[in-house]
Amino acid sequence: MKICIYGAGAIGGYLGVQLARAGADVSLIARGAHLAAMRERGLTLLAGEERHTVHPRCTDDPNELGVQDTIIITLKAHSITGVIEKMQPLLGPHTRIVTAVNGIPYWYFYKHGGQYENSTLESIDPGGRQWRELGAERAIGCIVYPATEIEAPGVIRHVYGNNFPLGEPSGEITPDVQRLADLFVAAGLKAPVLDRIRDEIWLKLWGNVCFNPISALTHATLDVICTDPSTRALSRAIMMETQAIAETFGVKFRVDVERRIEGARKVGAHKTSMLQDLERGRPMEIDPLVTVVQEMGRLTGIATPALDSVLAMVTQRARIAGLYDGVSTPSDPRALAVA
Ligand SMILES: NC(=O)C1=CN([C@@H]2O[C@H](COP(=O)(O)OP(=O)(O)OC[C@H]3O[C@@H](n4cnc5c(N)ncnc54)[C@H](OP(=O)(O)O)[C@@H]3O)[C@@H](O)[C@H]2O)C=CC1
Ligand SMILES: CC(C)(CO)C(=O)C(=O)O
Known part of the structure; x- marks a missing residue:
């Protein structure tokens, strides 16, 4: 499974190290000094007394990576609209997008049922662009329970937790969400698949x-x-x-x-x-x-x-x-x- 972590900062960097250590085909999108440090020295995770350094592909240009099976968005949620266009080269017909962010995600009313079905929310998705251009049908929900921080460029400090519950908007346990959960578990994370x-x-x-x-x-x-x-x-x-x-x-x-x-x-x-x-x-x-x-x-x-x-x-x-x-x-x- 080709995985791209878009916005590999504190949380995305933590996921990136764990997935890379488990042998996943993972690429990281980042920018600035943090990206430069990861390219030069790799990405290091400090967790208690442990220290792990990995060397995944790191870039600020999605064109270098091409179509992915899974994109895990770990940007701050207010940054997502700003990267919609840049994200397009990563998207193929079967690409899934995991929203590993705090707050209400853009796909919230997809497969929701009732009077709000397919509504978009202006405060998180102005003009409904994320819904249309990333695709609500691509989304897999994710809750971020761990706490991590960027201690220095290229260095992530794990503070607590490893739980990333996952779930399809429809509540179904699909092969896609199950495969992703299995991969997270293989990477030492908790990833219960939730039907709600x-x-x-x-x-x-x-x-x-x-x-x-x-x-x-x-x-x-x-x-x-x-x-x-x-x-x-x-x-x-x-x-x-x-x-x-x-x-x-x-x-x-x-x-x-x-x-x-x-x-x-x-x-x-x-x-x-x-x-x-x-x-x-x-x-x-x-x-x-x-x-x-x-x-x-x-x-x-x-x-x-x-x-x-x-x-x-x-x-x-x-x-x-x-x-x-x-x-x-x-x-x-x-x-x-x-x-
Ligand atoms: N950190 C935590 O402990 C927790 C975080 N969360 C949630 O997880 C989500 C991610 O948070 P967190 O990891 O802390 O955020 P970070 O700011 O650490 O990570 C986001 C990264 O994306 C980079 N980025 C932003 N825009 C672009 C772009 N256009 N191209 C490439 N890279 C870009 C940022 O770079 P730059 O710094 O230059 O902007 C940053 O390195 C948020 O929704 C947050 O609320 C939830 C629970 C705990
Ligand atoms: C620490 C906690 C749980 C506070 O609500 C959090 O998620 C955050 O800081 O964004």
């Missing part, structure tokens, strides 16, 4: 939608946000709004909100990716994690006053830092009035 992948997407997003913007606004780590009574209550309020929206779309949450917050608290003194991005001057992933929930709230007529307030502040914070030029424009006067 959207439930798991929301379970992860439940944390990102509140902890990430609150951390960017307060600079608090997860343990502090989940312990301080005020930020815990604010997180809970956003999570309850989010749950109401997701349940309208038929999502089932397998844990309750208190257990989800406790799970995050136990992660400890960890800075969310949004806080890390703010501190390092990198574009913040606001629309795929927060604005999209507001958009889905508008679609379903569910007010999101707590989320609206936090979103208004975090977008302003990000704009002032020059790290956001997205779509967030709250337009529901009722929600703004409540907020």
Whole structure:
């Protein structure tokens, strides 16, 4: 299976090392100093006391790679639209695209059923270009549970976790998704194939939608946000709004909100990716994690006053830092009035 990891940074680099070590035919697309370092010295994974270096093909030009069986997108989700054209040489009639990103993916309403079937969401997929030009029918869902970071160009630090649940939008256990899961397992990862992948997407997003913007606004780590009574209550309020929206779309949450917050608290003194991005001057992933929930709230007529307030502040914070030029424009006067 020819696999290309598009955006081989912290998560894509981790996957790249593990897949290469398992003997997979894997190519990495990256850029800048990180790409130069990988070309020169290979890609190194630091995991506890272990250190592994691999030398997969690395490029910033998809034309060099040609058609792939599987593309694993590990870009920040707000970067996907910007690479649609560059991705075209990788796409053949049978290519599958795995969305290994946080937030709601572009294919969300593909094989969803009901009144929203085949809808696109403006906050994550402006004009529906990802849906049309990457192809919703190509998609395989993936949830990223591990935490990793780029410690230096060409060097990935594994922080915790190895679980990447996978699932077809239709819920079927197809040969494609099973083959991919088998490959992940051979690479030492966990990759349960889920028949309700959207439930798991929301379970992860439940944390990102509140902890990430609150951390960017307060600079608090997860343990502090989940312990301080005020930020815990604010997180809970956003999570309850989010749950109401997701349940309208038929999502089932397998844990309750208190257990989800406790799970995050136990992660400890960890800075969310949004806080890390703010501190390092990198574009913040606001629309795929927060604005999209507001958009889905508008679609379903569910007010999101707590989320609206936090979103208004975090977008302003990000704009002032020059790290956001997205779509967030709250337009529901009722929600703004409540907020
Ligand atoms: N890191 C983590 O611990 C976790 C991450 N996630 C999610 O996983 C996804 C990936 O995150 P993460 O790995 O941290 O992100 P990174 O920013 O580390 O990785 C993305 C990589 O893609 C590169 N890139 C961006 N645009 C292009 C382009 N046009 N051509 C080539 N390369 C490009 C970036 O380069 P550059 O730096 O130059 O922009 C970067 O190296 C996100 O959705 C994130 O929320 C989820 C759970 C945990
Ligand atoms: C750490 C965690 C789970 C916080 O929601 C995360 O996914 C992130 O930082 O993006």
